Amino acid sequence: MEGAILRIENLKVSFGSAVVLKGINMEVQEKKVTAFMGPSGCGKTTFLRAVNRMHDLTPEAKVEGKIRLHYEDVYEMEAMLLRRRVGMVFQRPNPFPTMSIQENVLSGFMLNGIKLKKTEKEQITEDALKKVALWEEVKDKLNARSTSLSGGQQQRLCLARAIAMKPEVILLDEPTSALDPLSTAKIEDLLYELKGNYTLLIVTHNMQQAARISDMTAFFYLGELLEYDNTKKVFTNPKNEKTQNYITGRFG
Amino acid sequence: MALIEYKGIRKRKFKDRLFRYSVHAFTYSCLAIVLVILFYIFKKGVGSLNLALFTQLPKPVGETGGGVLNAIVGTLMLVSVAAVIAIPLGVSVGIFLADNRGRKIADYTSIAVDMLQGVPAIVIGIIVYIWVVKPMRGFSALSGSIVLAIMMLPAVVKNTEETMLLIPKSLKEASLALGASYFKTTTRVLVPAGIGGIFSGCVLGIARVAGEAAPLLFTAFGSPFMNFNLLRPVNSLPLVLFNYATSPYDDWHKIAWGATFILVGMVLILNFIVKYFERRWKVQF
Numbered sequence: 001m002e003g004a005i006l007r008i009e010n011l012k013v014s015f016g017s018a019v020v021l022k023g024i025n026m027e028v029q030e031k032k033v034t035a036f037m038g039p040s041g042c043g044k045t046t047f048l049r050a051v052n053r054m055h056d057l058t059p060e061a062k063v064e065g066k067i068r069l070h071y072e073d074v075y076e077m078e079a080m081l082l083r084r085r086v087g088m089v090f091q092r093p094n095p096f097p098t099m100s101i102q103e104n105v106l107s108g109f110m111l112n113g114i115k116l117k118k119t120e121k122e123q124i125t126e127d128a129l130k131k132v133a134l135w136e137e138v139k140d141k142l143n144a145r146s147t148s149l150s151g152g153q154q155q156r157l158c159l160a161r162a163i164a165m166k167p168e169v170i171l172l173d174e175p176t177s178a179l180d181p182l183s184t185a186k187i188e189d190l191l192y193e194l195k196g197n198y199t200l201l202i203v204t205h206n207m208q209q210a211a212r213i214s215d216m217t218a219f220f221y222l223g224e225l226l227e228y229d230n231t232k233k234v235f236t237n238p239k240n241e242k243t244q245n246y247i248t249g250r251f252g
Numbered sequence: 253m254a255l256i257e258y259k260g261i262r263k264r265k266f267k268d269r270l271f272r273y274s275v276h277a278f279t280y281s282c283l284a285i286v287l288v289i290l291f292y293i294f295k296k297g298v299g300s301l302n303l304a305l306f307t308q309l310p311k312p313v314g315e316t317g318g319g320v321l322n323a324i325v326g327t328l329m330l331v332s333v334a335a336v337i338a339i340p341l342g343v344s345v346g347i348f349l350a351d352n353r354g355r356k357i358a359d360y361t362s363i364a365v366d367m368l369q370g371v372p373a374i375v376i377g378i379i380v381y382i383w384v385v386k387p388m389r390g391f392s393a394l395s396g397s398i399v400l401a402i403m404m405l406p407a408v409v410k411n412t413e414e415t416m417l418l419i420p421k422s423l424k425e426a427s428l429a430l431g432a433s434y435f436k437t438t439t440r441v442l443v444p445a446g447i448g449g450i451f452s453g454c455v456l457g458i459a460r461v462a463g464e465a466a467p468l469l470f471t472a473f474g475s476p477f478m479n480f481n482l483l484r485p486v487n488s489l490p491l492v493l494f495n496y497a498t499s500p501y502d503d504w505h506k507i508a509w510g511a512t513f514i515l516v517g518m519v520l521i522l523n524f525i526v527k528y529f530e531r532r533w534k535v536q537f
Contacts, residue, residue, distance in 0.1 A: 052429060054425060054428070054429065057424075057425070057428070059355075080431045080432070080433055081431065082431075083428065083429055083430065083431040084430070084431030087429070087430070088425075088429040090422055090425065090426065090429075092422060094420070094422040094423055094425075094426045095426075096423065096426070096427070096441055096445075097423075097445055097535045097536060097537055098441075098444040098445050098447075098535055107427075107430065108430040108431065108432075110440065111427055111430055111431070111432035111433075111436045111437070111440060111441070112430070112431050112432060112436075113436070147536050147537075158426070161426075161430070162429075162430070165430065165431070
């Protein structure tokens with residue numbers, strides 16, 4: 001496939017004796033939005049967390065197979081450097097509670113020991129917050145605690161925190177599942193605008209969301225990749241019966 | 253039907269009320285005991301308070317007056333050196349335990365810390381006497397601080413561990429996902445988020461050992477002189493209390509009450525400090 005940024009070869013992930021991913025092969029395209037769907041427990045989140053090696057934190061997790069970022073095997077890279085290039089937004093908003101709004105945006109630099117000049121800090125903060133459409137709401141209180149924001153604002157702040165590091169890939173693990181419909185709509189608009197500049201991988205339970213914002217859709221079922229194609233194709237003319245059933249709401 | 257349902261209801265209500273009242277009664281009696289002790293110390297202590305107590309050294313037997321300045325300085329010295337030893341150690345262990353739950357080494361460490369909490373103070377004192385005082389050929393403030401540091405450890409470790417366990421895992425993941433190292437994640441994200449709890453553990457640990465006398469008898473030993481040298485014997489308020497209260501002189505008894513008052517006052521103030529900063533540094537997740 002042309003323009004692939006991630007190449008996944010025979011990826012298997014297991015936790016103890018539970019095999020969660022049973023050999024995934026796929027290529028994720030650069031500067032596109034790829035949605036990952038499937039019923040709970042199908043391995044979507046496990047897949048996402050394999051890409052930035054979050055499974056390293058779980059002693060009983062075992063990852064086999066290869067994931068290449070461009071042509072480098074991510075499991076042979078330095079995990080810290082990988083994670084700087086692959087940002088992540090989590091299910092629940094998790095801004096750093098002890099830091100201000102601005103400090104949260106700049107936290108990636110601070111935590112990586114990168115010193116910035118004052119003007120650089122201001123520039124990066126403004127850019128990142130504008131990209132997530134939060135600037136107008138917080139520009140007068142950049143020094144306020146991040147936890148004083150609403151849930152939706154916090155999640156946009158987390159996105160800004162990831163974007164500020166200029167990652168090549170952003171992983172989004174059900175980023176709107178803890179938010180109300182209005183905040184969800186805002187985040188979706190945002191992701192729609194970000195595509196073209198960033199490679200986004202989004203896990204979602206929300207089919208409308210996947211249909212609305214993604215270019216490609218992957219359908220996972222019981223640890224296997226059943227279908228992976230253009231979003232339009234997957235939604236209008238799925239090849240697999242299970243995908244069809246899931247999309248039409250007959251199970252899942 | 254109704255008859256069966258109401259059968260024995262009076263007895264049940266009576267038992268219920270009895271239980272409720274006893275819980276109240278026990279709470280009040282516990283509170284009363286503490287208040288009576290504090291009141292008694294206050295009454296006896298205030299009478300023996302004067303400027304000399306805070307500014308003078310002990311007088312030899314036969315001379316009246318004198319103070320416990322050297323013991324106040326000694327207690328502060330013993331406790332601060334103990335804190336300098338125990339806090340970095342205890343906080344590190346607490347962080348490790350919270351991070352490595354379920355691993356064998358963590359389980360064993362946890363049990364060891366619990367056991368350490370149960371070891372009598374005097375036993376720790378004897379061990380430090382054999383391992384530190386004897387090889388160094390003399391009683392010293394340093395050996396006293398080591399005893400107190402060992403006794404402080406469990407409080408610091410347990411409080412740190414419990415605080416760190418309350419911090420959501422998602423914060424740690426957020427930091428690591430940005431490419432932060434374990435070191436930066438711990439020092440810049442997790443410890444700041446738990447600083448209130450860690451701080452209160454440390455201060456409560458200090459408050460707990462500030463009143464120890466027994467293990468200091470054969471380590472810091474006590475001294476009638478002013479001493480700032482860590483390698484020399486040093487006086488402390490609990491030691492003054494023990495030595496003076498068991499003496500036959502009325503004048504010394506008075507000073508002992510004064511020392512008690514100062515000691516209890518210090519511990520009370522430490523507790524208020526903890527309450528204040530716990531509230532102030534509370535982090536909302």
